[in-house]
Amino acid sequence: MPSLPRPSSGPGSRYTARAATTRHRPNQHTDIATLAHRLTTRDLWLTRMLHEHRVFTTPQIARLAHTSLRSAQRRLRTLHQHAVLDSFRPLTQTGSAPEHYTLGPLGAALLAAHAGLDTAALGWRPTHTGRIAYSPSLGHDLGVNDLLTHLTARTHTTPDTGLRLWLSERSAARRWGDLIRPDAYAHYRDGDRLLPFFLEYDTGSQSLARVEAKLVGYAAFTTTTNTRPALLIHSRTQSRDQALRHRLAEVPPLRGRC
Known part of the structure; x- marks a missing residue:
């Protein structure tokens, strides 16, 4: 994104x-x-x-x-x-x-x-x-919520568009914490199309290698559950976005990769 x-x-x-x-x-x-x-x-x-x-x-x-x-x-x-x-x-x-x-x-x-x-x-x-x-993750948590409230609000102007399901990081961890720990899991509907996705809200505090390593867990999730939800990695700056795209473009294909 x-x-x-x-x-x-x-x-x-x-x-x-x-x-x-x-x-x-x-x-x-x-x-x-x-x-x-x-x-x-x-x-x-x-x-x-x-x-x-x-x-x-x-x-x-x-x-x-x-x-x-x-x-x-x-x-x-x-x-x-x-x-x-x-x-x-x-x-x-x-x-x-x-x-x-x-x-x-x-x-x-x-x-x-x-x-x-x-x-x-x-x-x-x-x-x-x-x-x-006083939590050090307050800015990160608000960023996640800000992004997803914007998506949810689309239903006010377009009733068939917007989030239909939104699980927090804690709820996602209770369900899939042995494989992945996304910042959120949601279903986005656009008319007749429904897109399930995991969100990784990247603040730039983690190294690019750490972000890349998360893909292994998502690949394991896809293989284990036989489902293929999308993975949305949201970055806050243009430079970070470009660095992530460049890094992930060099990642070899993973079996069952999302």
């Missing part, structure tokens, strides 16, 4: 050393039953998406589920006030980052109740948002 220039801020940019600010939340004590009646189908869908994909920015959520950025901001503020969502804003080298949303304590409790689990079994801890905000 053609590379994009590195943005100066936001998804894919260079975040500072994990310094972050969080928003104040009014003290509210809402029980799960009362909260459930206040939430829309879209709200519940968003909590499930945040459980799966961990963090979205306001513009990403607007693409996924709203008609405008302003309507997204209004609803997200309400969900934050009711502790359905948590939020933080990381410091950047230049400019300011958008609000970043994660699953909040009551959102996690609601999902856990629906699944008949407690929040710990769901994988949520009180430190959930802090661990994401």
